[in-house]
Amino acid sequence: MKFVAFERAKQGTGASRRLRNTGKTPGIVYGGEGEPLLIELDHNALWHALKKEAFHASILDMELGGKAAKVLLRDVQMHPYKPMVQHIDFQRVDAKTKLHMKVPLHYVKAEESQAVKFEHCVVNHVMSEIDITCLPADLPEFVEVDLSGLKKGMSLHLNEITLPKGVTAVTRGKPNPVIVSVVTVAESEEPAAEGAAPAAEGAAKPEGKGEAKGDAKAAPAGKAAAGKAAAPAAKAPAAKAPAAKKK
Template sequence: MSTNTIFTLDANVRADKGKGASRRLRRADLVPAILYGGNEEPVSLTLDHNKVNNSADYEAFYSHVLTLNIDGKKVEALLKDIQRHPYKPKITHVDFQRVVAGEKLHTNVPLHFINDERNAAIKAGGIAEHQANEVEVTCLPKDLPEFIEVDIAELEMDTTLHLSDLKLPAGVTSVELAKEDETHDLAVVTIKPAPKAPAADEAEGEEAGSEE
């Protein structure tokens, strides 16, 4: 799938609302959606289910500024919520928020952990325990990163990397750290010793006891 297909979705304004209308749309392989924000009234939309479902397979779909082509009018938006059927591979509803150039937005950006293969503690038998896989940020639409890299090459055994240790791109601010409270400097990743397997003699002792 091309990048253009992932980040550009055709949509139509819908007049029919309610559960009955939504069920009819889903039977026709359409997804009901809503677009809100930007000091404008919310707009109910329909989108092609297969195109949305295919785009949802890509991580960038959740953190990138998307273009909604609404009856020929292009609107920039962020994906804010996606609802799925409890057991069928179906998307049942999508929420979008308008993006306004020059106005800061709040969203979650995924974390990409890199250089674990260069980490001496991991080479010595440690493991990287991830406490967070995304971070909430605020920034202008033009500064929104697709992801944020977390370099753990130098992280030592039994040490933790926190939000304040992340190198955020220019113009991007952590929402948690902006609260200026140490309790919001959340842990992101910790290098810790790998769990030890039960000792062989202990296992043999348990087996002998069961035979008795």
């Protein structure tokens, strides 16, 4: 991919802010035999270029002052909430010096595998990119991973994939990490639960009837008992007030 950059004379927070207000993005080019160089790019063109995968993982042709140079994208600083690129870094490429880069993994033919097609499993992508080292001429845009041989219960490790010629994987921690795993989908138990529901409801109905009848029978007895208990209290004579003594 190609892009056009221009030399930037001023630096600092204020100068960068004024540059962004005019639709430009400040940047820097470093590495190689030359000194670090301040540059500026058209923001709209840069914004659309950043949406392409190749812009992040391939050698770029930078046109600066009528001369072409090979560079790699190294860092992008985005605004916290606005769709704006605040700063961008590029590194010069030396044809004889090995590069250390992250390249994306492209998974293909998963739907043709036995695990997905016949065993109804789900393929889980554990890693979406890997670290590699290689010469600039051997740098791949991406690494393709064939998943057609997956079966139930399998896991695909890094050393089981084929890397392009001249490319070496770089690992940290685990020497041979898992990049893909096959997950079995649990069978639904809803039909069994639905079949058991009518039986449970049928068993509960007689108990409900019995309870209702029992409550109905118990209600009159309760009322009668309450009436008997209240009757003596009603028949009890009221206490007579003492007669006033005659003087």
